[in-house]
């Protein structure tokens with residue numbers, strides 16, 4: 001006690017027949033100044049140790065755990081259990097910087113924590129280590145670890161190959177029908193391969209560990225204590241980082257590819273509204289509910305919305321873009337160069353209300369000649385107001401909410417509505433005449449038939465349609481007996 005109060009420095013005796021162990025430990029103790037240890041001597045066997053006990057009066061003996069010539073059992077028996085009571089630490093020198101404490105039974109926990117807190121311990125449980133076969137066991141263990149690693153590695157390769165093969169059989173994407181789809185599909189393909197590998201890497205190692213290293217019957221021992229592995233941790237941080245950066249580069253490249261502009265692109269305005277699409281061709285003055293596109297020519301779609309956010313998506317073209325309300329500054333461009341003639345379908349990919357799921361319109365990719373013929377046909381104007389009205393209600397999407405056959409969709413069906421008497425939400429009754437229809441088109445909120453939603457009909461048809469067009473639509477409604 002007196003000694004401790006004067007100085008905390010501990011007198012250490014080293015027991016090892018290897019001079020290198022002593023030199024290494026002395027260097028280590030000198031570096032770890034906080035340990036306050038003073039090496040007073042070095043012995044290579046029990047007799048020398050007993051003699052040194054008298055002469056040098058050490059506080060602690062550090063025994064070389066890896067020295068096969070030393071009989072550790074004897075040391076422990078003599079100094080721990082015997083008459084010579086002194087602290088003994090079994091220690092293995094790993095490198096110039098590291099030592100492992102194998103047996104700390106001879107110091108109280110608080111003492112050892114204080115003294116050796118900087119050194120990792122191998123096992124808190126007291127044990128007397130095996131003597132001769134230890135090196136052989138280590139080598140054996142290393143060989144078996146390598147065997148497990150090779151087996152698991154081969155399994156990872158096999159599962160990755162199977163997954164890639166299997167994914168190749170599944171048609172994950174529809175037909176590729178645009179030039180913009182090519183870089184997207186290439187990137188998608190590569191990502192799936194990398195994902196297949198990552199999946200295998202994680203799942204194979206996990207399942208292999210669970211199965212092969214499960215607790216054997218009757219084994220009640222603790223698992224081996226494993227410290228971190230810096231090299232492994234650096235590797236599995238750097239490798240994904242590089243992979244992610246690489247894919248970010250590829251992604252940026254693919255994005256640029258899909259946005260590449262053709263100065264001769266055909267401009268088509270795409271207007272979304274609850275719950276229909278309208279397509280306008282400013283070059284030809286055509287308004288239609290079917291998107292007609294000439295094959296192998298870039299179309300620039302100018303996307304906007306009359307009400308809420310919609311999203312233009314033709315899966316065969318791969319690219320997708322939102323249609324936003326809010327006027328000119330919110331118009332979004334989407335460039336599509338169709339490469340395959342055929343019939344497709346644009347759908348809305350943004351949840352936009354009741355009929356979102358049915359917000360689909362036909363898309364036709366046709367040859368240059370067919371496209372020109374269609375333009376000529378569309379620009380010819382019919383003499384019949386009912387026919388003109390029929391075309392208008394298709395183009396402006398009215399039929400998305402008003403059926404022509406008596407079916408109730410969102411708004412009242414138009415079949416037989418002209419001349420009928422309806423009760424309004426305020427309780428009054430109204431006979432449906434031309435004046436009521438006109439008012440309902442330009443001011444939808446004025447009088448609403450009871451039982452129908454009040455906030456669905458777009459409010460801006462008065463601005464979108466001229467008087468002649470409104471009259472044509474009314475003529476069409478009146479024709480639906």
Ligand code: CUA
Pocket residue numbers: 272273274275309310311348349350351352353356357359
């Ligand atoms: Cu428009 Cu969903």
